[in-house]
Amino acid sequence: MEEFIDGKIEDGNREMASTEKFSKLLEELKNCSVTEQKMKIEEMNRLIDVMNEKEFHSVVTKELFDQMEKMIEEEKLTMENAILLLKHMGYCNILKGIYIEDFFFSSLNRRFRKMIVDEEQKKEGNDEKLFIDLIECYLLLDNRFSSDMYPICVPCLLIVALNKEENEETQKEVEMALLALSYIGYWAIEQKLYLNEIKTIIEYHQEHHNLTRLAYQSAWSFLVCRSYYYKSLEDVIVNELHFSREAAKELEELSKSVDWKRKEERMGKTERKTMDIILRWIGFIHHLFNRFHLENEEYVGLFSDLVDVFRASRDNHDEVGKKCVILFNESANNLTVEVDDLLKSGAIDVILEELHRPTLNKGLAFESLKFFYILSLRFGGKENDEMKEAKRKELKRKMLEKMEEEGYEDIFISFQKTNMFYFDDDSGFIHL
Known part of the structure; x- marks a missing residue:
């Protein structure tokens, strides 16, 4: 009886790495009945689920796709079973954010492209399910199509x-x-x-x-x-x-369905998928802020939910926290976002909290300090308009009070007077 344990397979009396087991099953496909082949592919899909990025790239290669194309050509692998494996590869490819490069260069890519065009030209006489399956595999595995x-x-x-x-x-x-x-x-x-x-x-x-x-x-x-x-x-x-309303609602509801106290490697499949969707939303919102202008209350609502996600994730999910802070950095650097939006949403508070933690993650610390450096630049000049200048001074006062409460007032002031250098994660100097 085989059991999955931390990305490995317990096979009898010895452990077999998931990549080794995957390759072994691939070879076995050539000499199986259609039913046995499907069962082995379902096992291969379970192996893909537990692979990390390095393992995934080591098995999902041009050689794999070329081998599958040859097996299809020689009728040693049915198209239905090939699609079962390829769809799951593509699904994990996107959710894990790994991105497969080799499919584009493979003979299997050329076969699928030709089959899609041929099926489309048949019009009413085509195999609709096959047509959809081919398109999904084609898109899930390669986003560089013509x-x-x-x-x-x-x-x-x-x-x-x-x-x-x-x-x-x-x-x-x-x-x-x-x-x-x-x-x-x-x-x-x-x-x-x-x-x-x-x-x-x-x-x-x-x-x-x-x-x-x-x-x-x-x-x-x-x-x-x-x-x-x-x-x-x-x-x-x-x-x-209503993008901002919907994105905020999704983040809030997704966050509630995750046990943030559990480390990622201890999460179940459903919970890991939820985490992947949260990361997709954060990355997606990040890109969107560079494109669109939202109303102030919309920024506040969206930032508030991102703050909640950041707080919940900070002990066991540094990647989520870092993405949140980077997004706040981009927002602070975006003049269409008011500093007041960041204050009201709690974004400034949560980043100050991060700097107070007894054990600082270097990447998060760097991004947190960068956030306050960017804010200091926002307060550096003077506005010609009297009302705008009064608002700038009031916001700066609020910022200084908040920094003083947390013991960071001198750092914030020094950002405005000196050229600041920080260490990055590789111990190299970065000038902000």
């Missing part, structure tokens, strides 16, 4: 995502379709191919809550990426679909 594939791939997956049935199987299909779309990245796609559909998907969920958490975040991600080429989408995203 623009001539957009009119084929995007409408097809949006049709899947528009399915409003709420049974578990449909929800999984919708989630996979939207996740694949979210991986397209920052490419220009004609609005007629997606805008009405993606708005319908988001608005319907806001009313009926039919999507999974990951599916909903993926729908938003796909739409916001399009705004890099179409500024007109800002009004749709910010005002029609």
